[in-house]
Amino acid sequence: CDEIIEFFSDDVFEKLQGVGDKNSDPIFVVGLPRSGSTLIEQILSSHSLVEGTTELQNIIALSRKIANKKNSNSKSEYPSALERMKKSEFKEMGSAYIKNTLDQRVTDKPYFIDKMPNNFIHIGLIHLILPNAKVIDARRNPMDCCFSCYKQLFGSGQGFTYSQNRIGNYYLDYLKIMEHWDKVLPNKVHRVIYENMVENTEEEIKKLLEYCQLDFEENCLSFYKTKRTVRTPSSEQVRQPIYKKGVGQWEYFNTWLDPLKETLRME
Structure with missing residues (x-):
């Protein structure tokens, strides 16, 4: 987290402004799991x-590929390895992302969603290679979010969710890095609480569509009627009108969540 924040400074974005692929097809939905990202995807x-589409692995795979561009000390480093790359390579990476995600697109619609939540770490990289891409941060009450993650058995890739302390610290790191992106890339990220x-579904949907430069459509309000494959734990929830039962759910288990509350400094 600290290495990401230190590297992606104002100077880096000023130096590399406009070097990426100008394609505006992708809409990235990021944040922690269980924060409403599937709802946002279903609405859009x-x-x-x-x-x-789904939770695409392309950006994470790209970050690992960059890390393997070893320096003279044979150290694998991301994101510092970006310093040694030519400006033309950023456009190439953006173009490769668009090309490599084509097999996930089954319609001719002009925009598509990449809903890999962990991409919040890589918003700086996304901006450099795809400066016109939209980024939406799905955010939820910290206790509700962390508790929901804690009680969910994920298939893979979310190892931080198996300990109250770890998930609390992960949430704090998420807040820290998102605060940094807001500072160095103002107005880049649209946040959906x-x-x-x-509470204000129609108003929030209109704000979301406005950010994405999309006209309002009534179908977005009746998102639960949209037939599509959803491969996340929220698949059943997005098949019904807005799901309110998850708000404040952690309070029923308050007695057993002291480690999480202490980590999040909620006491």
């Missing part, structure tokens, strides 16, 4: 111009 996928979406 209900729009006539947007296709939902889950609780606001639950």
Whole structure:
């Protein structure tokens, strides 16, 4: 987290401004798991111009590939290895992302969603290689989010969720790095607060579509009627009108969540 923040400074973005692929097809939905990202994807996928895909691995794979560009000391480093890359390579990486995700797109809709939540770490990289891509941060009350992750058995890739302390620290790191992106890339990220979406659904959907430069469509309000494959733990929830039961759910288990509360400094 600290290495990411230290590297992606104002100077880096100024130096590498506009070097990426200008394609505006991708809409990245990031954040922690269980924060409403599937709901956001379902809403956007209900729009006539947007296709939902899945949690694509491409950006994470790209970061690992960059890390393997070893320096003279034979150290694998990301993101510092970006310093040694030619400006033309950033456009090439953006173009490769667009090309390599084509097999995930089954319609001719102009925009598609990449819903890999862990991509919040890589917003700086995304901006450099795809400066016109949209980025949406799905955020939820920290206790509700962390508790929901803690009680969910994920298939793979979310090892931090098996300890209250680890998930609390991960959430704090997420807040820290998102605060940095807000500072160095102002107005780049549109934040959707889950609780606001639950209480003021139509208003929040209109804000979301405006950010994505999409006209409002009624289908986005009846997102639960959209037929598409959803491969996340929220698959059943997005098949019904806005799901309110998850708000404040952690309070029923308050007695057993002291380690999480202490880590999040909620006491």
